[in-house]
Structure formats: structure tokens, C-alpha cells
Amino acid sequence: xxGEEEAVSNKQVIFKDYVSGxxxxxxxxxxxxxxxxxxxxxxxxVLVKNLYLSCDPYMRGRMSNLPPEDPNFSSFQxxxxxxxxxxAKVVDSGHPDFKKGELVWGVxxxxxxxxVTAPDQRLFKIYHTDVPLSYYTGLLGMPGITAYFGLTDxxxxxxxxxxxxxxxxxxxxxxxxxxxxxxxxxxxxSAGSQEKVELLKDKFGFDEAFNYKxxxxxxxxxxxxxxxxxxxxxxxxxxxxxxxxxxNMRPHGRIAACGMISQYNLQQPEGVHNLTSIIYKRVKIxxxxxxxxxxxxxxxxxxxxxxxxxxxxxxxxxxAQGIENAPAALxxxxxxxxxxxxxxxxxxx
Numbered sequence: 001x002x003g004e005e006e007a008v009s010n011k012q013v014i015f016k017d018y019v020s021g022x023x024x025x026x027x028x029x030x031x032x033x034x035x036x037x038x039x040x041x042x043x044x045x046v047l048v049k050n051l052y053l054s055c056d057p058y059m060r061g062r063m064s065n066l067p068p069e070d071p072n073f074s075s076f077q078x079x080x081x082x083x084x085x086x087x088a089k090v091v092d093s094g095h096p097d098f099k100k101g102e103l104v105w106g107v108x109x110x111x112x113x114x115x116v117t118a119p120d121q122r123l124f125k126i127y128h129t130d131v132p133l134s135y136y137t138g139l140l141g142m143p144g145i146t147a148y149f150g151l152t153d154x155x156x157x158x159x160x161x162x163x164x165x166x167x168x169x170x171x172x173x174x175x176x177x178x179x180x181x182x183x184x185x186x187x188x189x190s191a192g193s194q195e196k197v198e199l200l201k202d203k204f205g206f207d208e209a210f211n212y213k214x215x216x217x218x219x220x221x222x223x224x225x226x227x228x229x230x231x232x233x234x235x236x237x238x239x240x241x242x243x244x245x246x247x248n249m250r251p252h253g254r255i256a257a258c259g260m261i262s263q264y265n266l267q268q269p270e271g272v273h274n275l276t277s278i279i280y281k282r283v284k285i286x287x288x289x290x291x292x293x294x295x296x297x298x299x300x301x302x303x304x305x306x307x308x309x310x311x312x313x314x315x316x317x318x319x320a321q322g323i324e325n326a327p328a329a330l331x332x333x334x335x336x337x338x339x340x341x342x343x344x345x346x347x348x349x
Contacts, residue, residue, distance in 0.1 A: 006036065006037045006038070007034045007035065007036050007037070008034065008035060008037060008113070009032050009033070009034055009112075010032065010033050010034060010035040010111055010112050010113045011030060011031070011032050011111065011112050011323050011324075012030070012031050012032070012033060012081045012109065012110065012111040012112075013028050013029075013030060013081060013082050013110035013111070013323060013326050013327060014028060014029050014030070014031050014079060014080065014081060014082070015027070015028060015063070015076040015077065015078055015079070015080060015081070015082050016028060016029055016078060017078045018063065018064060018065040018075070018078065019060075019063040019064060020064070020267065021265055021267065022265045022331075022334055022335075023060060023063055023265070023330070023331050023334065024331060025327040025328050025331055027063065027327075028082060028326075028327040028330075029327075030323070030324055030327075035047075035113045035115070037091055037092060037113070038092050039092050039093060039094040039115065040094070042094070043094045043117075044094045044095045044119070045093075045094055045095070045115050045116060045117045045119070046090055046092075046093045046094070046095050046098045046104075046115075046116045046119040046123065047090070047091045047092040047093070047113065047114070047115050047116075048088035048089060048090055048091060048104065048108065048113065048114050048116060049088060049089050049091050049112065049113055049347060050086045050087070050088045050108055050111065050112060050113065050114060050346055050347065051086075051087045051088055051089060051133060051345070051346065051347050052086060052087040052133065052134045052136075052137050052343050052344065052345055052346070053084060053085075053086050053108075053110055053137070053323070053326055053343070053344040053346060054084055054085040054086060054137035054138070054141065054142070054143075054341075054342075054343060054344075055084070055326075055329050055330045055332075055333055055338075055342035055343070055344065056084065056085065056142070056143070056171065056333075057170075057259055057261045057264065057333055057334075058073065058259065059082070059084055059330060060264040060265065060333075060334065061073055061264060062074065062075055062076045062083070063075070063076060070289060070291075072289065072291050073289075080109075081109035081110050081111050082109070082110040082326075082330075083107060083108070083109055083110070084107065084108070084110060085105065085106065085107060085108075085137055085141055085142050086105065086106070086107075086108040086110075086114075086137065087103070087104075087105045087126070087133050087134065087136045087137055087141075088103070088104055088105070088106075088108060088114065089101065089102070089103055089104075090102045090103075090104060091113065093119075095119050095120075097119070097120075098119055098123065098125070102125060102126075103125070103126035103129065103133065104123045104124060104125055104126060105123070105124050105126060105136040105137070105140075105141050106119075106122045106123040106124055107122045110323070110326055111323075112323065112346060112347065124294075124297060128140070128301070128305055130309075131305075131308055132317075134317055134319065134343050134345070135315060137341065137343050138171045138315060138317065138341035138343070139175060139304070139308070139313070139315040139341075140301070140304065140305075142290045143171035143172045143175065143290075143341065144175055144300065144304060145290045145293050145294065145297065145300055146172050146258060146289075146290040146293075147172045147173075147175035147176045147179060148175070148179060148300050148303065148304065149288070149290075149292070149293040149296070149300070150172075150176070150234060150256040150258050150288060151176050151179050151180060151232075151234060151256065152179075153288075153293070154254065154256040154286045154288060155232045155234070155254040155255075155256050156254070157180055157183045157185050157231075157232055158183075158184075158185075158231075159183065159184030159185070160184060160185070160186070161185050161186070161231035161232055162185070162186045162188075162226055162228065162229065162230055162231045162232070162250070163176075163177075163180040163185045163186065163187045163188070163230075163231065163232040163233075163234065164187075164188050164189070164190075164222070164225075164226065164230045164232070164233045164234070164245065165177050165180075165187065165188070165189040165190075165206075165233075165234045165236070166189070166190050166212075166233075166234070166235065166236045166237040166241050166245075167190075167191070167236035167237050167259070167261060168189025168190055168191050168196075168200055168204075168206065168209065168236075169189070169191040169196040169199055169200055169204075169316075169339065169340065170236065170338075170340075170341070171340070171341035171342070172234075172236065172258060172259070173189060173191075173234070173236055174199075174200075174204050174315065174316065174340065174341075175313070175315070176234045177189050177200065177204050177205070177206045178204055178205060178312075178313050178314070179313075180232070181205050181206070181207075182307065182312060182313075185232070186207050187205075187206050187207050188206060188207060188208045188209060188210070188225045188226065189204075189206045189208075189209045190209065190210050190211070190212045190241075191209065191211065191212070192211065192212060192213050192336040193211060193213075193336070194211055195339065196209075196211075196339060197209045197210060197211050199316065199339070199340075203314060203316065204314065208225050210225065212241070218240065218241060218244035219244045219247050219248065221244075222244055222245065222247075222248040223248060226248055228250070229248055229249060229250035229253070230245060230248050230249050230250060230253055231250050231253050231254070232253065232254050232255075232256075233245045233249065233253070233254075233255045233256075234255075234256050234258060235255055235256060235257045235258055235259070235260070235285075236258055236259045236260070236261060237259075237260060237261055237262045238259075238260025238261070238262050238263045238269075238270075238272075239260065239262040239263055239269075239270040239272070240262070240270065241262065242260075242272055243272050243273055243274050244274075246272070246274040246275065246277040246278065246283070247274050247277060249277060249281050249283050250281065251281050251282055252281070252282050252283070252284075253281060253283045253284070254283070254284045254285075254286075255283060255284065255285040255286070256286060256288065257285055257286065257287040257288070258288070261333075261334070264334070265334060315340070315341065316339065316340030316341065317340050317341045317342075317343050318338040318339050318340045318341065318342050318343065319343045319344070319345050320342070320343070320344045320345070321344075321345050322344075322345075322346065323344065323346040325344060326344045326346075329342050329343075329344050330342075
């Protein structure tokens with residue numbers, strides 16, 4: 001770490017103020033500061049150059065001024081950079097476990113360079129580089145962990161079981177469906193456009209898929225695709241979709257509550273009315289967050305990396321170019337503008 005300190009410009013996406021309703025691009029703004037490309041003397045911090053930023057629906061909750069129900073989801077600080085998962089390259093390090101030139105993924109600021117002060121808790125080394133680095137914002141990162149453990153640990157799928165995935169073409173949903181197919185399940189997904197429906201069936205191998213926007217009665221739609229009922233529901237939407245699913249669950253069905261994107265921008269969340277189905281059908285509903293399973297990351301890699309190399313899993317990304325396009329990319333999640341995992345590329349390796 002000896003040598004002259006070098007200061008460079010550092011573009012940042014700053015969070016303007018707390019949001020109610022749908023977020024807008026104007027809730028964020030771009031600024032440029034400067035940063036020294038050396039960690040402070042005696043510090044165990046790691047300085048990284050960010051390559052890819054991850055846009056994820058949970059980030060909407062961090063835009064609200066609400067007490068966090070989980071410390072990992074505390075509110076963004078107005079006037080400070082947005083925080084999220086990213087892929088980066090180590091520029092300088094005071095930590096013995098992270099060396100200059102190594103690739104990592106973890107939680108960073110939305111900026112060109114980030115100083116990570118607690119790398120032990122926030123960074124994972126990247127060892128498999130024969131796949132696109134951007135995959136570590138999705139398939140090989142937080143969404144992949146979420147999809148795999150939500151399905152396997154909470155729902156324990158058995159061959160031949162019937163699985164329904166909502167928001168199925170997104171970062172998590174597209175993987176849940178493919179993992180369930182690898183486990184021998186019958187899988188149906190829903191998405192918000194015909195293009196996405198075709199993607200689910202033709203690219204990801206779902207048995208069936210439907211456009212929820214074209215269905216006026218979701219209960220009837222689910223009965224059509226699941227005449228014998230649903231064993232496993234991977235919940236990404238909430239609200240009226242959850243209500244319809246409850247009427248169609250089979251006895252001893254399991255629901256992994258991963259996300260509820262239909263509710264994030266509402267001032268008053270919708271009620272769920274068919275809860276008695278949980279009782280009479282003995283349905284298990286369990287919520288979880290990806291952080292619960294980060295300690296089992298190596299187990300996940302053991303499953304998913306060979307499947308990628310053997311061509312058993314495919315992943316679709318929607319990549320926006322340039323940090324200046326990050327606010328639009330994030331906001332677009334909540335209108336379904338993205339097709340696949342939304343990523344922002346901000347630098348080359």
C-alpha cells in the first residue's frame with residue numbers, strides 16, 4: 001500500500017429524500033465527488049471499483065422513513081448514496097483476506113468507487129469467472145440464494161409436485177421455476193406481458209405461463225392451470241394474487257413468502273381475505289430473507305455452478321449502461337419495464 005495517493009473523480013447516485021407512493025427518478029440525483037485510491041493507513045477497509053449495480057425490489061422499502069423490521073433493511077439516508085448489491089474489483093486493501101485485483105460481490109454504495117469498512121460482513125470473493133461477472137448481481141448472488149433456499153429449505157419440493165411462481169420472469173422467479181423443474185416439478189408462472197410469458201415457456205422451460213394482466217379472475221386462471229390445486233407457491237406479489245392462490249392451495253401446501261411487490265408502493269396495503277384456507281388446508285406460510293442463508297453460500301454454489309456449466313440453467317438480464325441510468329433502471333422495476341434481472345453496468349473489469 002506504499003506509494004503516492006491518487007485522487008480520482010467518483011460519480012454517485014444520491015438518495016434525495018424519503019418516498020411515498022411510486023418512486024421517481026427525481027427521488028435520486030447524480031453528483032461527482034473525489035476519492036483517494038488508497039485505504040487509510042492502519043485500516044482494514046477495502047476500496048473497490050464497482051463494475052455492476054443490482055436493482056432489486058426490496059430497495060423500495062429502504063426509500064421509506066419507517067423503522068426497519070430487519071436491520072439489513074434500514075432506510076437509505078437522504079443526502080447519501082443509494083446502497084445495494086454490486087460486483088466490484090479490489091483497488092486497494094488493508095484487509096488480509098482481500099487483495100488488490102480480486103473480484104468481489106456484496107453491498108456497496110451506488111458510486112464508481114466504494115470504501116467498504118466492514119468487508120467481513122459485506123463482501124464475498126468471486127472464484128468462478130467462467131460465467132459473466134454480472135451474474136453475481138443475480139443468478140450467483142443475492143437473487144440466486146433467495147430463489148434456491150426459499151424453494152428448497154422452506155418448500156421442500158418433491159418430484160411431481162405442482163409449483164406456482166408469481167413475478168416469474170424477474171431476477172428470482174426465473175430461477176425458482178428452473179430449479180423446481182430440475183427437481184421434477186410441474187411449474188406454472190405468471191408475468192405481466194406476452195413477451196415475458198413466452199420467455200417463461202420457451203427460455204426457462206416452465207410447463208405453462210400466463211399474463212396476469214389479461215386475466216380478469218385470477219382464481220379461475222389458477223384453477224385452469226392447476227385443476228388439482230397448488231402444492232407450492234413462491235410468493236413475489238402479495239395482495240389479490242395471494243388471495244387467489246389461497247383458494248387453490250392443496251392440503252399441506254407450502255408458501256415461501258419472498259416478496260410482495262404489488263404492495264410496496266401503496267399508502268395502505270391491501271388486505272388478504274381468504275386466510276381461513278390456511279387452517280382447513282393446513283397450509284404453511286413462511287417468510288424469509290436472503291441474509292438468512294448467506295452462511296450457506298458455498299452449498300448454493302455447489303448446486304448451481306455445475307448446472308450453469310452443463311447448460312441446465314439459463315439467465316436473462318436487462319442491462320442498463322452507465323451509472324447515470326441507474327435511477328431509471330431502479331424505478332422501472334415497479335412498472336415491470338425490465339425483462340429479466342435488472343443490472344446497471346458502470347465500468348469494465
